[in-house]
Amino acid sequence: MRLLTGLRAFHYTARCGSTTAAAIEMGVSQPTVSAQIxxxxxxxxxxxxxxxxxKLMTTEFADSLLVITNxxxxxxxEAHSMLMEAEGMxxxxxxxxxxxxxxxxxxxxxxxKRHPRIYVSLSVGDSSQIVDRILNYHADLGVLVHDVQDERVESVAYRRQPLVVFAHREHPLARRGSLSVHDLHGCEFVGRESGSTxxxxxxxxxxxxxxxxxQIMEIGSRESIREAVANGIGLGVVSEVAYVDDHRLVPLPxxxxxxxxxSHVICLRERMKSRLVMSFLELVHQLRAELEATDRRLPSAELAVRPLAGRAPIEGLGLGTNP
Structure with missing residues (x-):
């Protein structure tokens, strides 16, 4: 038990970057954390x-130990969730x-709504940051707008998101009732960074x-692109779900x-049997089925999950393997 106590103090200090932050996370005093380490x-x-x-920096040995404590x-x-589930919720x-x-x-x-007693914490970052958090056990699940080709990671596609081109309301194309993609030829655009899906x-x-x-300008956020277009700097493009109504802008038809x-939900394959992870993926699978009923362009169900060849179907989710 003393070993587990010391490992916990080390783990949270390495994760949080200081004994003070670790103490807050653990609900103990800072001197206690320092003494345990x-x-x-x-x-x-x-x-x-x-x-x-x-700054408090981990040693090379500590970095290897952190992989284990993660x-x-x-x-x-996971064990705590399983025991709590025995109570009925x-x-x-x-x-x-x-x-x-x-x-x-x-x-x-x-x-x-389905699981009101599960506390959810959400962190927002770019795709590489989210994947790193998954691989380093800093997050249980990730939501991206692309697939992840990594044998350690399970990926479930669940929502198709058409792209929308938008313009300043006074832009010449904004006055057209119907457009073809060829009408965009030669137009000026405010683009996202090269890594943007x-x-x-x-x-x-x-x-x-x-x-x-x-492409006359490159900007790293949707909000900044929206402001650029609203000020007459070219056209912009975002996914339909991320388009925000603005009296200065119009989506082009x-x-x-x-x-x-x-949209893809990802998690570590080794965490698939976690009660919390499984409950989230079950909901994603249900929402996907509802979306499929209204949008037949979503990838077929057998493409939703990309496990390694020969893996057994995932129990409890109704998700098959891809040959």
């Missing part, structure tokens, strides 16, 4: 942290990372149609624009 280091003759200026305390949380703490609020909030709203999908759609546009992203 000191006892662990003394017992095994190791050094876990280096004080560099005002798994250890993820399993502890699922409880626990579910950590979710997402690339933006628009993709995840409808699912979170439905999940909160939305930008990549849009560029591919233009290439398929043989349309060339001029482009009938033949074949461009869409797909």
């Amino acid at each position: 000191g006892a662990l280091e003394k017992q095994f003759g190791v050094q876990l942290f280096l004080q560099i200026g005002r 798994r250890l305390f993820a399993l502890e949380e 699922l409880r626990g703490h579910l950590r979710i990372g997402a690339v933006g609020p628009y993709n995840v909030m409808p699912v979170l709203a439905a999940f909160q 939305t930008q990549r999908v849009f560029n591919q759609a233009l290439e398929r149609a043989g349309v060339r546009v001029k 482009i009938d033949d624009l074949d461009a869409a992203t797909y």
Whole structure:
């Protein structure tokens, strides 16, 4: 038990970056955390942290130990959820990372209604940050707008999101009642950064149609692009779910624009049997089925999950394997 106490103090300090923040997270005093780490280091003759200026840095040995404690305390949380479920209602703490609020909030709203005693914490970042959080056990689930090709990760596509081109209300194209993608040829655009899935999908759609546009500016956020377009700096493109009504802007009615992203929920394969993770994925699977009934362009059900070849179907989710 003393070992577990010391490992917990180390784990939260390494995660939080300081003994003070770890103490708050653990609900104990800062001297207690420092003493527990000191006892662990003394017992095994190791050094876990280096004080560099005002920053506390982990040693190389500590980085390796953190990989183990990440798994250890993820399993502890899973065991806690299982015991709480025995009382008749699922409880626990579910950590979710997402690339933006628009993709995840409808699912979170439905999940909160179904499991009111599960506490959810949401962190927002770019795709690489979310994947890193999943791989390092800092998040249980991630919501992205692209698939993840990693044998450690399970990926479920659940929502098709068409792209929308929008303009300042005084832009010449805004006065047209109906448009073709070829009407965009030669137009000036405010683009997203090169790693943006939305930008990549849009560029591919233009290439398929043989349309060339001029990207005159690159901006890293949807909000900034919206403001740029609202001030007359070119056209912009976002997913339909992320388009925000603004009296200065209008979406362009482009009938033949074949461009869409797909929301994906990801998690570690080894966490698939976690009660909390499974409960979230069950809901995603249900919402996906409802969406399929109204949008036949969503990828077929057998493409929703991309496990390794030969893996057994996931029990309890009704999700098959992909050959």
